[in-house]
Amino acid sequence: MPLGERAGDKSESRYCGVETDFNDDMPHVLAFNLASGGFDFVVATLMDPAYRPSLVKKDSLSSGVLPFASSDLVLSPSQWSSHVVGKISSWIDLDSEDETQRMDSETTLKQEIAWASHLSLQACLLPAPKGTSCANYGRCVNQILQNLNNMQLWLRIPLVKSDDDSMGANSDTLVDSWETWNSFRLLCEHHSQLSVALDILSTLPSANSLVRWFGEPVRAAIINTDSFLTNARGYPCLSKRHQKLIASFFNHSIQIILSGRSVHPKASMDPVASHNHSAVDLERHPLRPYLDYVAYLYQRMDPIPEQERFELGYRDFLQSPLQPLMDNLEAQTYETFEKDTVKYIQYQRAVSKALLDRVPDEQASVITTVLMVVGAGRGPLVRASLQAAEETGRKLKVYAVEKNPNAVVTLNSLIRLEGWENTVTIVSSDMRHWNAPEMADILVSELLGSFGDNELSPECLDGAQRFLKPDGISIPSSYTSFLQPVTASKLHNDVKAHKDVVHFETAYVVKLHNVARLAPSQPVFTFAHPKPSDKESNQRYVKLQFVIPNDTGSAMVHGFAGYFDATLYEDVHLGIEPSTATPNMFSWFAIFFPLRTPICVDPGSTLEVHFWRCCGSTKVWYEWCVTSPSSSPIHNSNGRSYWVGL
């Protein structure tokens, strides 16, 4: 049964599994661990651990029947697929120096995977590579992956990383199991059916190194009973750091699997607990106290906030950025964005401050401020501006400029409905071509994309600046884009699935979740309005250097997460850059710039990245590349793959 009910949580991590020994009686294994033990699934050894193909061959009397646990008929197909994860024989070692051992391992691995496929299991757990070298193991698994049904292969990886940096690079012994995983998945080309099951040990590596795994396809975390501590009552519990890690697993749809023998005999035999159980429970499961503890950790988590619940379906899902200049937005899009009250409160605050600065109290009743909302849409910024005028007691004349004739219809009815006819003038025109009848004191716009300038706010406001007074105010007064390198294997695989270069040279809007942020974000391009000089180009070029923390270990960079922060007016800002993000605002997800070939970075090394904003006569586009630790191709040359139309 699930670990508990957590409002909003429909993820896999509600289900907890248990690793079992080889047992020929699968129905009993299921009854004992599921019905009686309370687990949701078992990780069961499929084949007699004594089996070795090379020994069978010598005995020519053998029937040729492979020593699997039970026949397929002992469980129903749905029991096999819902409740059993196949555990591949842990003795196999495809990179052994001993050729017989190597051959036996390859044969057995292939036989067991074939059996698991026959049973339609959802996943198999592959034993951890035995040494630092895993090329032959990788080659064999890669062969299997080429012809596999929907089954997932979970490669078991112990969660270890030595903190001893001094011996790191030159040492022959493995200090960071992430390296093994990385080598293995590179050999298998990031195959989407290859994922990780982390073995959680009693000591955990540094927090920075743990972060990496949340950008990797981790499906399960195996906790051995040895890793549990004992509380005052003699019951198992986990260290604070372990607890925090488990909570992160829950939040990343990573399933917990318990493993090992009970090392808390008192808890396992608890007479009080067993007293209350029915007959079928008499054979109390020795790992029940551990499961109860994991369930306790699950149940005490906060419920998922409403906004996040709404966004669950968007997590790590690639969306094409809007092209609001070239295309006209749809009603549904306006509807969604207009609900973001936080954003409009910030705009109202900014307009209020600007009005107070521009018109002294004593002239409030004399001076009428001309405010133009450029890109008025269906009117939310008009409303925010009027509310600011009311709040500050300033007189306002508003022009609402909007190029989308469909939005203008709504805007028009809003104005009649609210009785704003005397204050607000609708202008159905592209701000870049409108001939304004007078000059504006304040220009209000919201033309920002996830990466700030990526919806061409600079180009639009260049056009609007013609009718802003020389001392006029633009809200926003400036905005800056930000970037940071991320591990994002899910996004990488989704981009790769398109099998072309175009998708690797496109930026995507994404609710980032299964992502590891490898270094703090850095500012990229800044645009200020009004522009100091008319002639200033909107082209930009920046070189960024990200330093990978020493204790992170090596990591894979699949691309860059992008954000923006906008200064609306003076200290009123709006943005999604993680360290300064405006709380509870949902209009923007992050943007993701992929790398065609992921780049592995060493601890303490510098990742050097170049970004360009290029402007042509009909379009604006970005180009990007990496030049250190090694040079990537220039992405999106001439905007061949991705551009924003003017």
Add this chain to the structure above:
Amino acid sequence: MPLGERAGDKSESRYCGVETDFNDDMPHVLAFNLASGGFDFVVATLMDPAYRPSLVKKDSLSSGVLPFASSDLVLSPSQWSSHVVGKISSWIDLDSEDETQRMDSETTLKQEIAWASHLSLQACLLPAPKGTSCANYGRCVNQILQNLNNMQLWLRIPLVKSDDDSMGANSDTLVDSWETWNSFRLLCEHHSQLSVALDILSTLPSANSLVRWFGEPVRAAIINTDSFLTNARGYPCLSKRHQKLIASFFNHSIQIILSGRSVHPKASMDPVASHNHSAVDLERHPLRPYLDYVAYLYQRMDPIPEQERFELGYRDFLQSPLQPLMDNLEAQTYETFEKDTVKYIQYQRAVSKALLDRVPDEQASVITTVLMVVGAGRGPLVRASLQAAEETGRKLKVYAVEKNPNAVVTLNSLIRLEGWENTVTIVSSDMRHWNAPEMADILVSELLGSFGDNELSPECLDGAQRFLKPDGISIPSSYTSFLQPVTASKLHNDVKAHKDVVHFETAYVVKLHNVARLAPSQPVFTFAHPKPSDKESNQRYVKLQFVIPNDTGSAMVHGFAGYFDATLYEDVHLGIEPSTATPNMFSWFAIFFPLRTPICVDPGSTLEVHFWRCCGSTKVWYEWCVTSPSSSPIHNSNGRSYWVGL
């Protein structure tokens, strides 16, 4: 005029160019340097070096006419394209810290390339990157390359590499100009129109580091007059190392370009030389003595040997390996291979030795040795075997087994023609399925591919071994494949041109020429015949570690060159492994295994490579990968792209 006539040489390197200053009078530039100076082409500055776009803009009175040298009409189209290489303004610096300088550079570069395209020049010389960073330069050139006509862009790179290894990796200053080139071409994705013009300085880096360049697309070598020494007569000459390098350039179709001012005034003014010249020559070209010296170096080279001349057309040309087991060879193919007398002499020597070992002199007239040629083709090995019998005075009975019915026709007429009917029995059958009427003393075969076992000699001889006496002899008795990492940008680009993964997972037969061998070759797979045990598998797995010499510098590995060496009998061998290759044998070119993504290796680092020979029921294939310095994908998983049919 060409540097000279060298028998067999039709390459570009016969033509020598000269770098000239900006001159508005192009007809004069051509007349002076070509007609009078004896050069074949000029590398001419296209635009007034004083031009800066940012300065022009300020002067609004300007006509907007760009200050190019002459109009397109002053030369004929064929003069422009045959005799002028465009030299891009050397002041441009796209990675300058100064934005105006950067913008001016980009504008000028694009204007000059556009002008050169308009003139249909064959090539433009791009100035060397100014610093260690060249990302913006690379981005701009990459943009240009996306829309370029057939013009080549030669990136000027000074041939420098510091020998100071201690400061190499950590130093901020550039110690190896190859790194700049490598970064630049990675940014431009190995674009086939981007190549190198090397600036040859007075001191040369280590021999190992020079070798790298012969795997790169070097089109020209620019020698400044400063790099010349002075001989006893006061004339310019070059150091021995320079001479050797120039000879290599000639052999790799790299054109020489002379540059600079005369620093040998005596030679340039030589009254004796000028005395013999006609009126048009009165204005003697100051670089004429340098050109004469280069021509002397060219003329004194040995003519190209006949065999090499025949192979010129095959240089660096990718061929699919034969599938002689699945397909039947054509007459033309037999014709070519049968001409390789060296090969058959080696076979005759091997058979002779085997006959002498097997039949003592005193029994020579008594014992008849049964020799079977398996894969007899049109009969050359039958002939070699009979000649060995004659030479040694041994009695021979020959079975000639051949699966190709078309070859059997020729074989049959050969036997009648030669009167071998009593000695030779033709067997028209696949050796794997033939039921031999008696057992053989000696099994002679030549089923080897460029990589030894790649035409399935092991599988064929497994089948033939059934009718070899237990103490019988197989000729060859064993064969081993070899591999070494190579830089081979030409091959990489040719494979890449197919735009699919399949071609990157295929081995090719190639006459390797424009290739840098980065480490000595190492043995890969060995097969011995007769097999010690029937059950021994023909699957193989090997892990190789190549150490890149410290003084090579960093280098790019585009793939692996493969060879074989076969022991025919005792000390008689046959092979193409470079260090032990049988001289004057032409039946086999090397084999080339590409890497999907070229891997950059650091000096002194270890390149770890894995090769597998995999056997299925209908095919045999190789898989390969790199695991150090970083892991590549497994190539050719399950033989999905390249395999040899059984």
